[in-house]
Amino acid sequence: MKKFGGRILFLDRDDINTDEIIPAKYLTVLSKDALSSHLLEDLALPGFDPGRDIAGKGVLVTRANFGCGSSREHAPWALEANGIYAVIAESFARIFRQNMYNCGMLAIELPKEDIERIIGASRDAACVITTYPPNIVITSEDKISTWSFVLNGFDRDLIQAGGWLDYAHKKYG
Amino acid sequence: MGRTIAEKIFDAHLVDKPDAGSHVLRLDAVFCHEITTPIAIQELRERGMESVFDPARIKAVIDHVSPAKDSLTAEQGKVLRDWARRSGIRDFFDIGRNGVCHALFPEQGFARPGMTIIMGDSHTCTHGAFGAFAAGVGTTDLAVGIHKGVAVFREPKSIRFILNGKLRAGVYAKDVILYIIGQIGTDGATNCVMEFCGEAVTAMSMESRMTICNMAVEAGASSGICAPDAVTADYLWPFISAECTSKEEALASWMAWHSDPDAEYEKTFQYDVSAVEPMGTFGYKPDQVKTIRELEGTHIDQVYIGSCTNGRIEDLRVAADVLRGKKIADSVRAILSPATPAVYSRALDEGLVKIFMDAGVCLTNPTCGACLGMSNGVLASGETAASTTNRNFNGRMGKGGMIHLMSPASAAAAALAGHIRNSALYTAN
Numbered sequence: 300m301k302k303f304g305g306r307i308l309f310l311d312r313d314d315i316n317t318d319e320i321i322p323a324k325y326l327t328v329l330s331k332d333a334l335s336s337h338l339l340e341d342l343a344l345p346g347f348d349p350g351r352d353i354a355g356k357g358v359l360v361t362r363a364n365f366g367c368g369s370s371r372e373h374a375p376w377a378l379e380a381n382g383i384y385a386v387i388a389e390s391f392a393r394i395f396r397q398n399m400y401n402c403g404m405l406a407i408e409l410p411k412e413d414i415e416r417i418i419g420a421s422r423d424a425a426c427v428i429t430t431y432p433p434n435i436v437i438t439s440e441d442k443i444s445t446w447s448f449v450l451n452g453f454d455r456d457l458i459q460a461g462g463w464l465d466y467a468h469k470k471y472g
Numbered sequence: 473m474g475r476t477i478a479e480k481i482f483d484a485h486l487v488d489k490p491d492a493g494s495h496v497l498r499l500d501a502v503f504c505h506e507i508t509t510p511i512a513i514q515e516l517r518e519r520g521m522e523s524v525f526d527p528a529r530i531k532a533v534i535d536h537v538s539p540a541k542d543s544l545t546a547e548q549g550k551v552l553r554d555w556a557r558r559s560g561i562r563d564f565f566d567i568g569r570n571g572v573c574h575a576l577f578p579e580q581g582f583a584r585p586g587m588t589i590i591m592g593d594s595h596t597c598t599h600g601a602f603g604a605f606a607a608g609v610g611t612t613d614l615a616v617g618i619h620k621g622v623a624v625f626r627e628p629k630s631i632r633f634i635l636n637g638k639l640r641a642g643v644y645a646k647d648v649i650l651y652i653i654g655q656i657g658t659d660g661a662t663n664c665v666m667e668f669c670g671e672a673v674t675a676m677s678m679e680s681r682m683t684i685c686n687m688a689v690e691a692g693a694s695s696g697i698c699a700p701d702a703v704t705a706d707y708l709w710p711f712i713s714a715e716c717t718s719k720e721e722a723l724a725s726w727m728a729w730h731s732d733p734d735a736e737y738e739k740t741f742q743y744d745v746s747a748v749e750p751m752g753t754f755g756y757k758p759d760q761v762k763t764i765r766e767l768e769g770t771h772i773d774q775v776y777i778g779s780c781t782n783g784r785i786e787d788l789r790v791a792a793d794v795l796r797g798k799k800i801a802d803s804v805r806a807i808l809s810p811a812t813p814a815v816y817s818r819a820l821d822e823g824l825v826k827i828f829m830d831a832g833v834c835l836t837n838p839t840c841g842a843c844l845g846m847s848n849g850v851l852a853s854g855e856t857a858a859s860t861t862n863r864n865f866n867g868r869m870g871k872g873g874m875i876h877l878m879s880p881a882s883a884a885a886a887a888l889a890g891h892i893r894n895s896a897l898y899t900a901n
Contacts, residue, residue, distance in 0.1 A: 314658055314757055318865040323844040326507050327537070327544035329514070329551070341867045364659040367692065368865060369844075370594040371508065372610035393663050393694055394594060397624075398610035452491035453624075463624070467616045468521060471487070471496070 300459055303385045303405055303428035305357015307437075309418055312344055315361060316368035317395065319343075321377040323369070334373055335380035358426045359386045360417050366395025366406075375402050385428050387435065389414050400454045401463040407435070407448045416444070430458055474732030477697050478628035478665040481605040481729065485588045487622055496624045499525075500587040500604075502617040504532040505573050508592030510551035512615035525621030527560040531582055533573050534566055536840045541847045571812030571838040574598040574686065574780035578678070579812055581711030585700035586729040590614065590623050595780050595862065596695075597688040601681035602708070603700035603729045605665070608689060625694065630665040632737045635672035637746035642898025644790065645680035646782055646860065646879040648672070649687045650751040652743065654761030662692030664738055667731065672745045673698055678707040679786040686781045687862050690758040700726040750898055752858075752878040756866040764882050767892045773855040775806040775887040776869075777880050778836075779843045782860035783811030785818050787880040792824040794884035794895045795831040801890030806833040807849045813838060833887070845869045858886035 319342045321334055328334060339349045359378065365388040366374060375398045378386070385405040399406035405428060409417075417424075417437060424439040433450040436443065450458075460466035475483070488496040502525075509532065516522055524530055532552055540546035549566075556564035565576060574595050577583060585603035589596060592614040599606035609623060617623050633652060653660070666688040673681065681703075685696025698704075704726070705712075705719040716722040750764040777783070777791050788810060800806050808828055810816035816838060819825050828835055842849030843861040845868055851857055853872025860883050864875040876892060885895035 316865050318844075318863070318868050322867060322871075323846055326846075327542070327548060329510055329544075329547060331511070341871060343866055364662070364692070367658055368594065368863060370592055370596075370608040370610055372511075372592075372612060375610075390659060390662065392659070392692055393626075394608055394610060397613065401610060401612035451493060453494040456490065463612050464515065464519070464521075464615055467620050467622065468519070470490075471620045471622055 300461060301384045301403055304426050305382070306355055307424050307426050308352060308356040308359045308383065310342070310344060310347065310359060310361040311418055312361070313363040314367055315342065315365050317366055317371050317374040318368055320366065320374040321371065326371060326373055331376040332380055334377040338377040338381050353381055357382055357384065358428070359383050360414065361386065361388045362414060363389040365391050367392035370394045372398045372402070375399050375404060379404065387417065400457045403458055403460070403462040405458065409446060409448060413446055430455055473736065474734035476628070476630040476731045476735040476737065477603060477667060477699060477729050478605055478630050478695070479735070481586055481588060482628045484586065493626050494624055496622050497588050499590060499617055499621050499623055500529060501582060501589045502530050502614070503573060503577055503589065503591035503596065504530065504552065504614070505536055505593060506534045506548045506552045507536045508611050508614060510548050512592065512611045512618060513551055513555045515615050516619055521619050524559045524561070524618050527562065529621070530561050530618060531563040531577055532556045532561055532565070533570050533576055535570055535573050535576070537847050538567050538570055538837065538839045569813060571815070572780045572783055572840055574682070575784055575811035575815065578602065578682065579814055581708060584708065585704065585726045590617050594689045595686050597693060598682050598686040598696070598780055600688070600696040601678060601685040601698050602704055603698060603726065605695050605697065607694045626663055628665060629663065629738045630667045631661050632740040633666060633668050634740065634742045635668060635670040635745050636742065637672055637744040638675065639672065639745050639748070640898070642881055642895055643748055643750055644879045644881060645676060645683040647748055647751045648745055649684045650753065650761050650877065651748050653687060653691050653759050654751070656691055656741070658690060658757050658759045659692045661688065664693055665695045665697050666691065666693040667697045669699060674701065677786060678703060679784045682784070683781055687758065690862060699730045750879060750882050750894055752876045752882060752892060753864045754876065756864055758862070758864060758877065764878065764892060764894050767876065768894070770876065770892040771856060772804055772858045772886045772891055774849065774851060774857045775804060775883050776842050776849055776857055776859040776861065777883050778809030778811060779840065779861040780811065781862045782880050783809055783815065785815050787860065788815065788819050788824050791880040791884040792827045793897060794881055795833065795888065796827050798831055798888055800832045800887040803890040804887050806887040807836060807842060808833050809836045809841060809848065810838055842869060858883045858892060
């Protein structure tokens with residue numbers, strides 16, 4: 300099972316699609332690691348510089364409908380290859396959300412007000428996420444804030460199994 | 473309590489409920505292409521899980537980059553080809569017989585009413601036009617599907633779209649679905665099935681129903697779905713005539729895949745399609761929609777007609793009607809990719825290819841190519857396309873390019889004018 304937490308990458312926009320997370324021209328690779336340096340490289344977001352902003356981050360916080368568009372699991376893989384194992388958003392596109400849990404990673408939904416408050420936190424905020432109980436603890440300067448989130452039983456099982464392939468292999472053998 | 477088509481399909485395929493909201497379903501078909509399948513094949517191989525659940529239920533095609541454009545894409549094709557061979561997958565479509573998956577597989581009769589279908593491709597929702605639950609999935613879901621023949625989905629909630637009225641001349645299924653997405657937004661149907669019904673759907677060909685279901689994912693839906701009817705039976709007859717004595721018999725058995733009158737929907741929307749005008753997108757999201765009239769005059773560098781949304785024979789006929797006897801503007805380049813070899817061959821037989829060539833349109837082989845900026849028509853930075861595809865995301869057809877999604881009629885009209893305008897087939901009355 301993965302450990303979830305780290306410094307936060309903020310992407311303050313709705314509807315960030317999988318073409319923006321990893322452009323189609325990189326779908327020709329046959330290894331997940333090869334995606335690492337191309338994460339979010341075409342994202343048009345004022346003030347965001349992938350070369351500067353991604354390194355050292357462990358959690359992504361963003362707005363509504365994150366991961367819409369293509370079914371490419373290359374999107375979670377590109378996050379994983381950069382050490383980002385958790386995305387916190389107001390909502391997710393279905394396939395992206397499922398792909399995250401299928402890879403043993405977290406796609407956490409929080410209400411809009413909570414996302415507002417997290418996005419308002421300092422750029423240096425650090426985050427620790429536990430799955431049992433499902434909590435997010437964010438430390439920003441000298442302030443500590445805690446949020447609980449909903450983690451369905453099956454999603455927790457996928458996280459613990461390390462993903463859907465291992466889960467299904469054991470259960471539906 | 474009544475059930476929707478999607479609920480009936482879920483009930484009939486349920487294998488397990490790992491928690492209250494999750495349904496593990498038995499799969500009737502797993503479709504594969506060369507972009508998302510090779511890593512699934514590798515993952516399975518590394519874990520010693522190489523066997524496939526049923527080679528007859530797995531269909532595979534090389535379609536996204538065909539012919540291979542470089543060593544990487546050649547390798548992807550080789551991984552899929554070798555795997556299909558050693559796994560005994562007979563329905564494997566390589567170059568010469570290949571086409572855009574969501575046009576080719578229906579043409580082969582692989583999508584049927586009541587089926588569960590997955591593919592590592594978001595536009596798998598297209599096959600819902602046949603009364604199937606058909607959903608795009610990621611590579612891990614695909615790997616499990618290939619090996620175990622199951623996939624997991626959340627509650628099959630449905631949103632009903634009742635489409636009344638008759639389309640005006642020059643207005644098509646593409647205009648209707650762009651209009652609907654403009655109304656409900658890119659997350660208007662997230663985690664839901666979009667069920668399309670009403671007299672306008674009944675009047676539509678299977679090609680048009682596929683166009684509508686194809687873009688369900690652009691509103692976040694897992695699958696589009698249309699109840700199977702006489703139009704479905706006519707389309708599928710060559711494939712079911714061995715199993716059914718008559719179309720009536722098929723229709724009677726398909727009543728199992730109709731929603732009950734008292735079925736419950738998340739929401740119901742009603743639209744009068746006779747009020748829908750030709751539509752196009754203007755931004756980087758498929759819900760940023762205006763009428764072609766409002767977009768008129770927008771400069772176009774490249775026109776692209778093709779894809780799983782609008783590369784079928786019906787689409788080519790409409791484009792040919794607009795282009796017949798005319799030449800495209802000097803300032804424009806136009807590319808047309810028939811979605812399958814059968815579509816291409818039919819276009820030749822019907823004289824459409826001659827019309828396109830005389831107009832100055834470049835015809836390519838069947839491939840997804842330009843739609844996702846992988847080959848056969850990538851835009852340069854700052855260029856603008858009028859395209860019959862399904863996504864106008866920033867950079868989708870090439871970094872720095874802008875895409876206006878529209879119908880084949882509107883795209884052909886843009887090719888003639890060099891800018892966006894209504895086709896001569898459309899009359900405002």
